[in-house]
Amino acid sequence: MLAMTGPAAADTIQLFAAGSLKAALTDVAKAYEATSGNKIEARYGPSGLLKSEILNGTKADIFASANMEHPQALRDEKKSGPVSRFARNTLCHW
């Protein structure tokens, strides 16, 4: 039975995620836990802060982030003048 539902020994996954995902991912993670038998231990906060913490060695297995293109786009803009890069956003299904 156990072999059919996932790994024999339950384990914990450390998840860092954007604060705006808290409510939804808490729910979604429960669905995963029920399916896999594993546990999700989540920490929510601003994506930029969480990213810095990972860079500084804080333990995380997975990083679920809001779109972090903006800071790079801003830096690029300052270097090279106005560039319209938001066009990629029009690729979504609206």
Next chain:
Amino acid sequence: MHAKSAEEKFLAEGQGVKRYPVMYNDFVLIGPKSDPAGVKGMKDITKALQMIKDKQAPFISRGDRSGTHLAELALWNKNAGIDIEKDKGPWYKSIGQGMGAALNTASASNAYVLSDRGTWISFKNKGDLAIAVEGDKLLFNQYGVMLVNPEKHPNVKKDLGQQFIDWLVSPEGQKAIANYKINGEQLFYPNADDHSA
């Protein structure tokens, strides 16, 4: 992808493994019902921000380097053509806190604020605030997920982490995301199959 994003840089530096698009939602511009900037019902977020600045209407910024804060800065600086650091006045307050605190501050001071839709719908202290601007494609907000690179971070549970990512982007995980609702409203739209996201 057209631009080398910060996430790609994060990956290129070896901090994370492949990034998977998972889902998107959108931002909404929240403002007082009295609408001092006259932007209510507009679809053009760029023009709305220009009007807020012109009228010097109160605006609350999270100022916490979150994805929402960075999106707000990009809308001012890149899209509206306003150097917000240079042009901001007493009407623009950066609080260095999360979405709930920013909405509370906006509610207490009848100010405009950019919020993700989910937090706005869940927010209990709406007071005299309402959605002022929504529906502009510039307000689209993509989320991705990545495994932290086990070669740089030896404690990473590679197989287990990847198993969760695989589940998130699987039909079952994508359905769980689509099924998440507050007050009957779907908040996130799964799009793991959109490789351009």
